[in-house]
Amino acid sequence: MTFKLPDLPYTLDALEPNISKKTFEFHYAKHHQAYVTNLNNLIPGTEFENADLETIVKKADGPIFNNGAQVWNHTFFFLSFSPNGGGKPTGALAAAIDNTFGSFEKFKEAFSQAAATLFGSGWAWLVKKADGSLEIIKEGNAGNPLRNGLTPILTCDVWEHAYYLDYQNKRPDYIQNFWNVIDWNVVGNRY
Incomplete structure (x- = not known):
């Protein structure tokens, strides 16, 4: 299977001033593309040669995992945005956030704290557990x-x-500015 850099549903300058076109030119067009290229170069002749990205993330190790997971993570990240983003979630996700964290404001504070205090490089995640509850x-x-x-x-x-x-x-x-571009319709559909 050959992986490709996903098309974005907005232009590279659409999220300014929260995320600049220059950042997208590097983060999306260079970093994300490098992970895609590296993964395509690593998988031929391995058990992951015809695997989908989720299988690679769940089962691979070493460089194949690192590049595959970064392709998955970045795609998921970039597809969470909209130039008309911001605000709050609605529906089932909003109810689950209120149930787990007490309010959207408390969730936002806890998520922001997790992202700010992660040592070094990585990702802060809101996840749904098997029982339907949420966790950061x-x-x-x-x-x-x-x-x-x-x-x-x-x-x-x-x-x-x-x-x-x-x-x-x-x-x-x-x-703080990340919250201004979240597309809660996309994010809510993941719940």
């Missing part, structure tokens, strides 16, 4: 909750390449 987890490097039987709902990329061009070392500022 942190994963370092290419970590992905699919490996632990969890359903990803939302993620925030806290690798420096996600924010350094726009926010330098101010990860909390990036996280």
Whole structure:
């Protein structure tokens, strides 16, 4: 199977000023593309040569996992955005957030704290557990909750390449603006 960089449902400058075109030119067009290229170069002749991306994330190790998970994570991340994003979730996801965290504001604070305090590079995730309840987890490097039987709902990329061009070392500022571009319709459908 050959993987391709996914098309985005918005232009590279559509999320400005929250995420700049320049950041997308590097983060999406260079970093994400590099993971796609690396994965395509790594899988020929392996048990993952014809596997889908989710299988690679769940079962591979080493460089195949690292690149496969980064392709999956970045695609999931970028497809969570809209130039008309922001606001709050509605429906079942909103009810689940209120039930688990007490309110959307408390959830947002807890998720932002998880993203801000993850040491080094990685991802903050909102996940659904098998019983339907929600949890916020942190994963370092290419970590992905699919490996632990969890359903990803939302993620925030806290690798420096996600924010350094726009926010330098101010990860909390990036996280604060991340909420302005979330497409809650897309995210809600994942729940």
